Amino acid sequence: MSRNVHVAGSLHEEGENIGLHRFALFTACSTAFLIFVGGLVTSNQAGLSVPDWPTSYGWNMFTFPYSKWVGGIFYEHGHRLVASFVGFLTVILASWTWLRESRLWLRVLSLIALFSVITQGILGGLTVKYLLPTSISMTHACLAQTFFCMTIALAFFTSPTWKHGLPRVQDTHQGIALTTLCALTTGCVYLQLLLGAWMRHTQSGLAIPDFPLAFGRVIPDFKDYHVAIHFAHRFGAILVVATIVWTFTRLWREHRQNKLLLRPAIAMLVLVCAQLTFGALTIWTEKSPIITTAHVATGALILGTSFLLTLRAFSMVARETEWQ
Amino acid sequence: MRKSLFVVCLLSVLAYAGCGKSDDPFKDFGPAAGGNGGGGAAPVVTNATVKGKIVFEGTAPMPKKIATSSDPGCMNNDLYAEDTVVSDGGLENVIIYLSGGDITGKSFPVSKEVKTLDQHGCHYVPHALTIQVGQPLKIVNSDNTAHNIHAWAMVNAPFNESQSSKGVETIKMFDKEEVLLPVKCDVHNWMNAFIGVFKHPFSTVSGKGGAYELKLPAGTYEITAEHEKLGSQKAMITVAADGSVDQNFTFKAQ
Numbered sequence: 001m002s003r004n005v006h007v008a009g010s011l012h013e014e015g016e017n018i019g020l021h022r023f024a025l026f027t028a029c030s031t032a033f034l035i036f037v038g039g040l041v042t043s044n045q046a047g048l049s050v051p052d053w054p055t056s057y058g059w060n061m062f063t064f065p066y067s068k069w070v071g072g073i074f075y076e077h078g079h080r081l082v083a084s085f086v087g088f089l090t091v092i093l094a095s096w097t098w099l100r101e102s103r104l105w106l107r108v109l110s111l112i113a114l115f116s117v118i119t120q121g122i123l124g125g126l127t128v129k130y131l132l133p134t135s136i137s138m139t140h141a142c143l144a145q146t147f148f149c150m151t152i153a154l155a156f157f158t159s160p161t162w163k164h165g166l167p168r169v170q171d172t173h174q175g176i177a178l179t180t181l182c183a184l185t186t187g188c189v190y191l192q193l194l195l196g197a198w199m200r201h202t203q204s205g206l207a208i209p210d211f212p213l214a215f216g217r218v219i220p221d222f223k224d225y226h227v228a229i230h231f232a233h234r235f236g237a238i239l240v241v242a243t244i245v246w247t248f249t250r251l252w253r254e255h256r257q258n259k260l261l262l263r264p265a266i267a268m269l270v271l272v273c274a275q276l277t278f279g280a281l282t283i284w285t286e287k288s289p290i291i292t293t294a295h296v297a298t299g300a301l302i303l304g305t306s307f308l309l310t311l312r313a314f315s316m317v318a319r320e321t322e323w324q
Numbered sequence: 325m326r327k328s329l330f331v332v333c334l335l336s337v338l339a340y341a342g343c344g345k346s347d348d349p350f351k352d353f354g355p356a357a358g359g360n361g362g363g364g365a366a367p368v369v370t371n372a373t374v375k376g377k378i379v380f381e382g383t384a385p386m387p388k389k390i391a392t393s394s395d396p397g398c399m400n401n402d403l404y405a406e407d408t409v410v411s412d413g414g415l416e417n418v419i420i421y422l423s424g425g426d427i428t429g430k431s432f433p434v435s436k437e438v439k440t441l442d443q444h445g446c447h448y449v450p451h452a453l454t455i456q457v458g459q460p461l462k463i464v465n466s467d468n469t470a471h472n473i474h475a476w477a478m479v480n481a482p483f484n485e486s487q488s489s490k491g492v493e494t495i496k497m498f499d500k501e502e503v504l505l506p507v508k509c510d511v512h513n514w515m516n517a518f519i520g521v522f523k524h525p526f527s528t529v530s531g532k533g534g535a536y537e538l539k540l541p542a543g544t545y546e547i548t549a550e551h552e553k554l555g556s557q558k559a560m561i562t563v564a565a566d567g568s569v570d571q572n573f574t575f576k577a578q
Contacts, residue, residue: 044513045510045513046510046511046513047510048472048474048484048510049472049509049510049511050472050486051472051474051484051485051486052486057470057486057488058486058488068470068488070394070395070396070397070469070470070511071394071395071469071511071512071513072510072511072512072513073470073511074394076510131474131482131484
């Protein structure tokens, strides 16, 4: 029989380990901030401003004097420190989960997250050592998004809401299942982020210099691969908007009363509007660093929100046949 | 590995210098083995001249002022972008070089002159320079701040090295021809320079008013003028011994 205890001013059931959930949430938020900081590095073309790794201009990373954080060094060295902080958080999160969690699959997930963050650190070092090769830089960018999703999953599965058992929702729609639709949206967003990383790391961000048209046309001449990558990212944006609107409409029509599902869908819709604006502004301002970074960070937030909605959908929604 | 490469390059230069007949590398280059000129290194005298102006046609862009506030160590309030520098109707920082004709298939001694690329006032001096394959390039930090030297080489081996304080020098050599080889500083993302690396010594950079002058042996050559932003142009010239040829190039505003 469980009993209620006070934790940080709230009532929680013993055994929920609300501390672990909050820590996982903090790690997820820190990861979102890390992606923003990583975006600043690329947007300011500062990826190689510290030529050595893991040292910084020969200094230990943690004792590098602040007075030397000038120009691009501020972004690159700052990124390394925030990344180290997130790595440190992940070590604690994995240890905490392993020691206090009874669910083996969750313990394994925390270890995968730890392995991912270590791999991510090594990839970051390799980008410096090998002068930003596209393949490594892209892998670094995509693993960042994947790791972000892992931290969201850890926060979700350790949440009291999940442990108490989420309300069950019946999916009576005859077409595509809601769970599939949510997963499809998340997949589209992830692929779009991959295209964005490809575009960013091949310096194709301004390969098409006008917007909304492309060289004054709807479909440009694909004179080189930069234009093709850039255009693919624009086309991907249409697919992402379409899937998000589709998901939102479906939830609004059929599950409006369910806030756990509707809220992330609304957030996605708002974020994707902001993202389109940032995308257009990226072109119109010729890649202003702060706008470009906002575009990168908002992309990550859309993925995170879509992924959370997908987790909730899979945890809550059942088809009519499964319902009985 | 880098040190070994440097030592090998240095020894090669010294060995070549030891075998040379003169201190002036321009006096004693001859045809390569198996070249059109037959056996023996017949001395070639650089007694001909090609000169001219790189004309800029159209409205010169307003020099774009660069904000250096991200680094207090820069303190250069008079810094402008150097991607299109126009003076007296002429375009500066254009690399002019022989790209074909009578130099084809010939080899030339490497100049021992040490070229310098200085980081001064948080910009590169000069903005464009030419150098021979194997010729030493001294890269200097004259600023009270850190720079990194990042050569975005596509043909040669790229490198990225730090120069954390004033007075630090680095010597580099390139082992293959490459035009243009961009050099940039990632700490100060406005800083960039361009290097033309050639097997031969017949190259120069346009200066004030777009003027240039190139000493070369008599012959018929293809000459190329290449700019970092406005592309390249070619022309054929024939110049006699002790003669001079005027060859202008015109680049249009984009």
